[in-house]
Amino acid sequence: MKNKLHYTFFLVFLVTLGLMLLHYLPDIRVGDRTLRKVDLLSDVRSDVFETDTISADTLPSLPLIKPAFIDSCKSGIECIEDYSDSTSHGMSHFYEALSGVKEMKRPVRIAYFGDSFIEGDILTADLRNMFQKEFGGKGVGYVSVTSKFPGFRPTVKHSFSGWKTHNVTDSTGFVRNNQDISNTYSYASEGAFTTLEATGKYVSNLESCTSSSIFYLTSDFLCLSAQINSCVEQEFCVRGDSTLQSITVNGDIKSVKWNIKKASSNALFYAVTMDSDTGVILDNFSTRGSSGQQLLGIPFSVLRKYNTLRKYDLLVVQYGLNVAFEGGLDYTYYKDGMKSVISHLKKAFPDTSILIVSIGDRETKDENGNLRTMPGVKGLIRSQQMLAAETGVSFWNLYNAMGGEGSMSKLVNSKPAMANYDYTHINFRGGKHIAALLFGAIMYGKEQYEKKKAYEAE
Numbered sequence: 001m002k003n004k005l006h007y008t009f010f011l012v013f014l015v016t017l018g019l020m021l022l023h024y025l026p027d028i029r030v031g032d033r034t035l036r037k038v039d040l041l042s043d044v045r046s047d048v049f050e051t052d053t054i055s056a057d058t059l060p061s062l063p064l065i066k067p068a069f070i071d072s073c074k075s076g077i078e079c080i081e082d083y084s085d086s087t088s089h090g091m092s093h094f095y096e097a098l099s100g101v102k103e104m105k106r107p108v109r110i111a112y113f114g115d116s117f118i119e120g121d122i123l124t125a126d127l128r129n130m131f132q133k134e135f136g137g138k139g140v141g142y143v144s145v146t147s148k149f150p151g152f153r154p155t156v157k158h159s160f161s162g163w164k165t166h167n168v169t170d171s172t173g174f175v176r177n178n179q180d181i182s183n184t185y186s187y188a189s190e191g192a193f194t195t196l197e198a199t200g201k202y203v204s205n206l207e208s209c210t211s212s213s214i215f216y217l218t219s220d221f222l223c224l225s226a227q228i229n230s231c232v233e234q235e236f237c238v239r240g241d242s243t244l245q246s247i248t249v250n251g252d253i254k255s256v257k258w259n260i261k262k263a264s265s266n267a268l269f270y271a272v273t274m275d276s277d278t279g280v281i282l283d284n285f286s287t288r289g290s291s292g293q294q295l296l297g298i299p300f301s302v303l304r305k306y307n308t309l310r311k312y313d314l315l316v317v318q319y320g321l322n323v324a325f326e327g328g329l330d331y332t333y334y335k336d337g338m339k340s341v342i343s344h345l346k347k348a349f350p351d352t353s354i355l356i357v358s359i360g361d362r363e364t365k366d367e368n369g370n371l372r373t374m375p376g377v378k379g380l381i382r383s384q385q386m387l388a389a390e391t392g393v394s395f396w397n398l399y400n401a402m403g404g405e406g407s408m409s410k411l412v413n414s415k416p417a418m419a420n421y422d423y424t425h426i427n428f429r430g431g432k433h434i435a436a437l438l439f440g441a442i443m444y445g446k447e448q449y450e451k452k453k454a455y456e457a458e
Contacts (some may be wrong), residue, residue, distance in 0.1 A: 049135075075442070078401035080435065080445045081385070085392030089346055094353035095446045097313040101135045107275065107350065108135065109311060110282040111181070113295065114318040116425065117360075119286045122151040123431035128282035129203040130439040137279020139209030142271050142310075145186045145194045146260075154202040154428075156274065162192030162260070163269070168287060168294045176297040180215065180244070180270040182285050182305055183294055186269070188260040194272050194348035197255040202428075209274040212256040213248040215309070217302075218243075218267035227257040235261070244270075250277075291334070292319035296341045303348030312352050315345055318398070320359025320380055321424060328376035332385035335390075342391040354393035358384045360434070361399055361408040363423035363431045373405050442452065 040406065064453045073079040084090025095443070097108045110131070112124050132138065140156045146165045151160040165173045168183035178185045199205040219240040225233040226249040236247050250255070258272050275281050287294060295317075304314070345354060358381045381399055388395035403410065408418055411419035411430050418430035426434065 009043045068310075077440055077444050079399055080441050081388065081395045081397075082445075083392055083394065087346060087350075087392055089352065089354045089391075090391045091314075091353050091355065091394050091442075091445055092449060093254045093351055094314040094442075095449045098135060098446060099356055099450070101279065104278070106311070107137055107139075107277065107279050107281045108313050110280065110314045110316065111285060111312045112282060112316040112318070113285045113287075113289045113292070114316075114357075115286065115292075115321050115333060116288045117286075117318065117321055118284060118431075119283060120149065121155045121284050122426060122428055123435050124282055124284040124434040125155045125202055125428070126435035127439055128280070129205055130435060131280040132205045133280060134443075135280045136276070137281055138276040139198070139211075139274035139281065140196075140205075140206055140284075141275060141281045142182070142273050142283035142285070143196055144182050144184050146184075155199070155206055157197035157199050157255075158195070159197075160192075160194040162189045163187065163194075164189070168297065169289055177299055179267055179298055180217075180268075180302050181298060182271065183287050183290075183401035185270060185296065187265070188263050191270075192260040193257055194271055195255065195257040196274050198272045198274060200252070202347050202412045208252060210253065210277055211248055211250045211273075211275045212253055212258075212452050213275070213310075214258045215244060215246045215270040215271045215272075216268060217244050217270075218264060219266035220267065222263050222267060223261040224263070225259045225261060227259065229254050230257075233259070237262075240264075240267075244302055244309065246309050289322055290318060290319060291323050293337050293341055296344050298344075300344065300348055303345070307349050307352075312349060314353045315349060316355050317342070317345075320377075320384065321362065324359060324362060324374055324376040324380045326364060326374060326376060328380040329423045331376075331380045334380070335383040335387045338387050342387065342393060346391070346393075354391075356384055356388045356393060356395050357438070358396065358427075360402050361404070361406070363406070365409045371406070371409055373408075374409055394414060396441060398434070398438075400440070402434065414436065 035426070049129070078092060082090040084092065097104070101108050112118065112127070113448070118124050128140070143156060143158060144165075146160050146163045147153070147158055163186045165184060165186040168174060168179060169287065196212070198208050212228075214224070214226075216222070217304055219242060221239060223235065223237040224247070225235045226247070227233045228249060228251050234249055238245070254276065256272070256274070260269070323331065342354065353394075359377055362374050362377050363371050366372055377399065381397060385395050385397070400409075408419055408423050411417070411422060411426065411433070412423060416429060417427065418433055419426045
């Protein structure tokens, strides 16, 4: 039989040549969208990191409100823009709290709200560590009684059993009025427990803490216990209340186990904490897939009670990964929706600083297969800046701080890598890098605030 194997190679050559020639076809449009060009060599071209620029004329025309106070930044810092108004939700309260941290009878607290960008304590772990090294403090802070991925978070060893948990991302069964500040709630069955164990695996400041609390809401009688370092249980039996409550234990805590002894079927449990009585505490509130608008669903009474039981000095609001989309330039609708969220937080925490952190760089491939910053990112950042200006809070441009155009590619391709190959999410190394940028901006802002304050006092 005659060998015709060479025809196979000839056919592959013709198909490959044809696909390469398709790259030179003119742009093809379907409706208002341009189809991506065929380009077999897109991943090896030397211009893969070249980016398309967006003209200012293509962005929505929004009037820029001048910040209340922003000094010229020294090289290497993206300054925080303070748009504070008469409600004083700019950074001044937080700066004052940091300055007086040694005299305070409680820790300075930060609540960091975000999406999957900070999931597992990415970014917040290192930011917490930087604050605690500078101002003192121990512990990871707030941890929900259960977690979907407890092993992913390296800053605390978390185990639990006997709970039925509902999350705002559930497709069915979630009751908005039951949730707390983390957008979750849990019911306890007989023998339910949650254990937190301190670990210095990631940073040394988390090897122990000095207090632990459990947060719950029940109108009926409740009995529970706390066991510190696997020693004798401390038992508590308390009367119910119509509002959020907490119980706290103190000691040199390396591990703590909270056991539910007796609880009604409608009792709600939220979180356990590992804190210190001084220094800085940073709580991570990450909700995968969130745009940030779910915060409006947290009952006002719950937020107000947290302002009493666990008073925060700074709320960081960082969203955008689930908002930006290819081709989107005008995000006025999102800004207007988030105004209600910021107003909700301002009313619940009347003396607290609020900082909106913009979306960072997010990259996709254009019709030629070249990586570039998603055009929607720039329009969204503009709207997030206007959100801060129109609500009288502060704003930090993460995109600029990262380096702007193509900065996510640089993180992905650094050695070792600091971001994932989805060109959207950072890893723990990237989190440490960005935490240092934000911490530097806050410390520089505090320094400028104190200089301005001293100048005005003269």
